[in-house]
Amino acid sequence: MLDLFWLLAPIAVAALAAFYFVFGSFLYGAGYQPTFRSSVLRMLDLARVGPGDCLYDLGAGTGAILFRAARRHHARVVGVEIEPFRYLILELRRLVGGPRDQVRILWKNLFDIDLSEATVVALFLWPDAMRRLRPKLEAELRPGTRVVSHWHEMPGWRPREYDPRTRVYLYLWNGRETVGPEPFPPEGPEGPASGGGEDRPFPSAAPPSAPRT
Numbered sequence: 365m366l367d368l369f370w371l372l373a374p375i376a377v378a379a380l381a382a383f384y385f386v387f388g389s390f391l392y393g394a395g396y397q398p399t400f401r402s403s404v405l406r407m408l409d410l411a412r413v414g415p416g417d418c419l420y421d422l423g424a425g426t427g428a429i430l431f432r433a434a435r436r437h438h439a440r441v442v443g444v445e446i447e448p449f450r451y452l453i454l455e456l457r458r459l460v461g462g463p464r465d466q467v468r469i470l471w472k473n474l475f476d477i478d479l480s481e482a483t484v485v486a487l488f489l490w491p492d493a494m495r496r497l498r499p500k501l502e503a504e505l506r507p508g509t510r511v512v513s514h515w516h517e518m519p520g521w522r523p524r525e526y527d528p529r530t531r532v533y534l535y536l537w538n539g540r541e542t543v544g545p546e547p548f549p550p551e552g553p554e555g556p557a558s559g560g561g562e563d564r565p566f567p568s569a570a571p572p573s574a575p576r577t
């Protein structure tokens with residue numbers, strides 16, 4: 365009987381841990397699902413992430429967006445993750461693969477952190493979390509901050525751009541509202557700019573003309 369207990373106990377613990385890994389964060393705003401590579405590339409490209417940026421990945425998962433933004437776009441990044449196993453994976457990736465100085469990982473609830481430092485915010489959350497996050501973003505983001513969301517749109521915000529293939533929404537916050545679509549980037553004699561986002565800095569959003577009501 366005791367032998368059976370010692371056989372089953374580790375299996376039960378492993379099953380519980382796996383269950384928590386997948387379903388634990390359902391309570392907080394989104395379960396875990398890795399972001400497709402094509403969507404990661406599109407998010408960073410649409411937001412024109414570059415070396416001058418500070419990207420906050422809210423619900424960083426295992427770091428697909430985060431580490432690409434740091435390594436390839438040379439941005440400073442902050443990953444926020446509430447689930448402890450994924451937080452440990454992120455810390456491990458930071459320590460082993462780096463770049464350490466550019467990456468900060470927070471084991472926190474994304475609703476409890478200050479976002480005023482961000483120039484880009486990356487999201488892959490569920491609709492209810494998006495709805496709850498909106499007033500926080502509107503209160504804390506600085507004018508010119510870009511918000512990129514995979515799969516779900518931000519209710520009530522006008523996207524600047526939307527890529528239906530990868531389901532990526534880009535929003536541009538001007539301190540008062542989101543700035544809608546415009547011909548962008550401006551086309552020169554050689555046609556539209558091309559290449560990686562880091563080569564094409566994002567134009568700053570128009571400053572608000574009146575105080576927020």
Ligand SMILES: C[S@@+](CC[C@H](N)C(=O)[O-])C[C@H]1O[C@@H](n2cnc3c(N)ncnc32)[C@H](O)[C@@H]1O
Binds near residue numbers: 427488489
């Ligand atoms: C769909 S996954 C994002 C995956 C990530 N982009 C990647 O490619 O690995 C959503 C993540 O948000 C995390 N999450 C959900 N609610 C959260 C909250 N309130 N605070 C911080 N992280 C949260 C979940 O644990 C999960 O890892």
